Amino acid sequence: MPTRRWRAASAVLTLLVLLAPACGGDDGSASGSGPVPSSVGDGTDRELEGTTITVYSGRDEELVQPLIDRFEADTGITVEVRYGDSAEMAAQILEEGSETPADVFYSQEVGAVGALAKADLMGRLPAEVLERVDERFRPHEGTAWVGVTGRSRVIVYNPDLVDDPPESVLDLTDPQYEGQVAWVPGNASFQSFVTAFRVTRGEDAARQWLEDMQANGVDGDYESNVDVLDAVSNGDIALGLINHYYWARALPEVGGAENMGSRLIFPKGDDPGALVNATAVGVLAGAEDESAAQAFVEYLLSEAGQSYFAEEVFEYPLVEGVDDPEGVPPLEELEGPAIDLTDLDSLEETQSLLSEVGLIS
Amino acid sequence: MPARRRAPAGLTVLAAAVGVAVVAPLGHLALRATERGWDEVEATVWRARTLELVGRSLGLAAAVTAASLVIGVAGAWLVVRSDLPGRRVWQVVFGLPLALPSYVAAWAWIGWRPGLAGFWGAFVVMTSVSYPYVYLPVLAALRRADPALEEVARSLGRGPVRVFLAVTLRQVRVAATGGALLAGLYALSDFGAVSIMRHQTLTQTIYRSYRASFDRTPAAILGCVLVLIALVVVAGEARWRRAERQDRVGAGTDRPLTPVRLGRATVPALLGSAAMAGLALGVPAWNLVRWLHRGTSVAGHGELASAAGTTLGLAALAAVVTVALALPVGVLSARHPGRLPRAVTSAAYAGHALPGITVALAMVFFSIRVVPGLYQRTPVLIAAYVVLFLSLAVGSVHASVASVPPGLDEVARSLGRSRWGAWRAVTFRLASPGIGAGAALVCLTVMKELPATLLLRPLGVDTLATRLWGLTGASSYAAAAPYAAAIVILAAVPTALLTLPGRSR
Numbered sequence: 001m002p003t004r005r006w007r008a009a010s011a012v013l014t015l016l017v018l019l020a021p022a023c024g025g026d027d028g029s030a031s032g033s034g035p036v037p038s039s040v041g042d043g044t045d046r047e048l049e050g051t052t053i054t055v056y057s058g059r060d061e062e063l064v065q066p067l068i069d070r071f072e073a074d075t076g077i078t079v080e081v082r083y084g085d086s087a088e089m090a091a092q093i094l095e096e097g098s099e100t101p102a103d104v105f106y107s108q109e110v111g112a113v114g115a116l117a118k119a120d121l122m123g124r125l126p127a128e129v130l131e132r133v134d135e136r137f138r139p140h141e142g143t144a145w146v147g148v149t150g151r152s153r154v155i156v157y158n159p160d161l162v163d164d165p166p167e168s169v170l171d172l173t174d175p176q177y178e179g180q181v182a183w184v185p186g187n188a189s190f191q192s193f194v195t196a197f198r199v200t201r202g203e204d205a206a207r208q209w210l211e212d213m214q215a216n217g218v219d220g221d222y223e224s225n226v227d228v229l230d231a232v233s234n235g236d237i238a239l240g241l242i243n244h245y246y247w248a249r250a251l252p253e254v255g256g257a258e259n260m261g262s263r264l265i266f267p268k269g270d271d272p273g274a275l276v277n278a279t280a281v282g283v284l285a286g287a288e289d290e291s292a293a294q295a296f297v298e299y300l301l302s303e304a305g306q307s308y309f310a311e312e313v314f315e316y317p318l319v320e321g322v323d324d325p326e327g328v329p330p331l332e333e334l335e336g337p338a339i340d341l342t343d344l345d346s347l348e349e350t351q352s353l354l355s356e357v358g359l360i361s
Numbered sequence: 362m363p364a365r366r367r368a369p370a371g372l373t374v375l376a377a378a379v380g381v382a383v384v385a386p387l388g389h390l391a392l393r394a395t396e397r398g399w400d401e402v403e404a405t406v407w408r409a410r411t412l413e414l415v416g417r418s419l420g421l422a423a424a425v426t427a428a429s430l431v432i433g434v435a436g437a438w439l440v441v442r443s444d445l446p447g448r449r450v451w452q453v454v455f456g457l458p459l460a461l462p463s464y465v466a467a468w469a470w471i472g473w474r475p476g477l478a479g480f481w482g483a484f485v486v487m488t489s490v491s492y493p494y495v496y497l498p499v500l501a502a503l504r505r506a507d508p509a510l511e512e513v514a515r516s517l518g519r520g521p522v523r524v525f526l527a528v529t530l531r532q533v534r535v536a537a538t539g540g541a542l543l544a545g546l547y548a549l550s551d552f553g554a555v556s557i558m559r560h561q562t563l564t565q566t567i568y569r570s571y572r573a574s575f576d577r578t579p580a581a582i583l584g585c586v587l588v589l590i591a592l593v594v595v596a597g598e599a600r601w602r603r604a605e606r607q608d609r610v611g612a613g614t615d616r617p618l619t620p621v622r623l624g625r626a627t628v629p630a631l632l633g634s635a636a637m638a639g640l641a642l643g644v645p646a647w648n649l650v651r652w653l654h655r656g657t658s659v660a661g662h663g664e665l666a667s668a669a670g671t672t673l674g675l676a677a678l679a680a681v682v683t684v685a686l687a688l689p690v691g692v693l694s695a696r697h698p699g700r701l702p703r704a705v706t707s708a709a710y711a712g713h714a715l716p717g718i719t720v721a722l723a724m725v726f727f728s729i730r731v732v733p734g735l736y737q738r739t740p741v742l743i744a745a746y747v748v749l750f751l752s753l754a755v756g757s758v759h760a761s762v763a764s765v766p767p768g769l770d771e772v773a774r775s776l777g778r779s780r781w782g783a784w785r786a787v788t789f790r791l792a793s794p795g796i797g798a799g800a801a802l803v804c805l806t807v808m809k810e811l812p813a814t815l816l817l818r819p820l821g822v823d824t825l826a827t828r829l830w831g832l833t834g835a836s837s838y839a840a841a842a843p844y845a846a847a848i849v850i851l852a853a854v855p856t857a858l859l860t861l862p863g864r865s866r
Contacts, residue, residue, distance in 0.1 A: 088571055
């Protein structure tokens, strides 16, 4: 006999099923800020009011949604966003093919958009849009994507623990830094840096450096860039390899650079440790409303969009005339390996190398 | 046994339709794998690396299965057959780890013991969240088992250990291997724990292949390898089960057996139970509490509540749909065993062995071409859950229908009920606790699911798992903790239901 318990359970279950459409339809991305008036002269107008675009974002909701809310308020265009992991989203768009609902793809890195461009799924961006950014941050061939923000690799160090700061990642194999350096081999930005190392200096040099670092007792047990930064700032370890914006984001929290327990080194020349990578955006070939999709791309590159990334996310704006984030050297002064960012798509070889030397399994 | 009658046509058609739905993703996988010709397939399969990965995946799955069998059977025996103090509490505690997503357990362990990373870390975490797959069905089987057999054995002077080995174990064998199969396939398909523990397996490589090369072909080829492994394991289990068929003439008397006195073994048994609970529940719970206290970024209550509502709604809907679709397959395989139900069941198990991302991409491919209007709407997401978790429900339905003597239906029909009426009045009612258990199992598993939910959820819809993913991606562990805790608390409800005795008379 079915007992009362199961009857009750099935009643509850039925109720839930009936309720299911009622909940969950609401948008879970309530952002705290209301509409912010756009900054003057960013060139947006309201002729596209009432249109809707779908954006696939490989970047985190916390970082991107506030800007999208502003775009909607400024233009009257409705933006539906799907958040996910950049690479898995690229796989999803490849499966969707020409039927994809996405009009715009905004990716954490160039490689994912590059893969879609190779499959002829990306449309073209107007030349004048591409020309707003430095040629380092746009494709060498075609006009499938454009860089939006820059993220520089840096060496973070604790001045109390390091008398003689290194100038290059190549210096870190020196015995004086033995057991003093932390890195995060599983992190995507770290892997892009190793890819740049391989592409510019060759496989053997990259392998040699990794092995020398290991022989020098590098610490790979930290979970994330944030953990490495905290450890260096607190004096648990002397140096670390991270991205610049983690440090820049922590500045306001501690009240300025003088209160930070750590400082940054931006290596010079073609040091792979000075790689400046970009987040990238493009319009899909099958975009239903191309002009609205273009408007979104242009908004990311407008003064409003670029200042938002500089001020809130502390990434480098790629468009002239927008102030760089506080507390870090300007983008013009940053050097780094001269490579086409699309060439960073040989990530698989990097991961094979990292697993060969035992850094990732 | 009465002569086996032909299966009703309606049932066969329904089961076949479910079969087609479940096989579709496998077809998509084959399509993707062979896209660039057989040479690529051969090259990928015969790479030394692939063989090594197969070995690692099988090694982990085998170790997790063996450990789950020992822990699951021992735990169930302790709470049903022994005089373990506090066994009413232990019966629930032993089942609860099933409510933990593997990635939450893995974070807890890696945070506490970073040195565990690798095979042992993956083994500890996967075993601690998988053994309830064995524990729960064995618990049910022990409660159903006829105590008379054990009493006879005892009266013939056998000691408790020999009674356990000769009688009790035989009674729960089928339940235990069915559970072990689920635990093993879960270990094969899991990504969360192995990636956090940095232990490379086929599944972990499949994910990494998408992330590193944006190339779907090698990932699909490795997916096919996983499917083959699953099919071999399932076929082996089925063959073994057929050899082990047990028929009961009557239900026996459902009365409590005099519990086995643990005596001097009481203290070790209690210590063992506490250690197990500490490893499987204590470590993750302590870690969640630590996170909740860490930092100041706290989730908005509104967002948490809405994500919890969505999670509950989707999980309940998926449970109802999955069980409804599992019914024709389970009934057919229990009452009219044959090639069709066997094939559908095997396909369902293969779906369970596949990584969520693989099934999700197959659903993307089919839904956008066949039902473009439903793509990224709830029905397609539910369909993905069905493909992934049908095996959980089919097993429960099959076992509970098989435990109802078919003669009862015939009696009801001779009293003038229609076939359907008799089935509803007799078999379905008697089997309903087991069917309900299948629904609860699907429900709690869907609550924990991430990859397919991420790809297929309707725009703007967030579940607890997707919010958790978004927040950990932004490295705000403190903000993520309430979501992890909410998943565990929500999933704990159906889990606790599963551990309680199904019928009271």
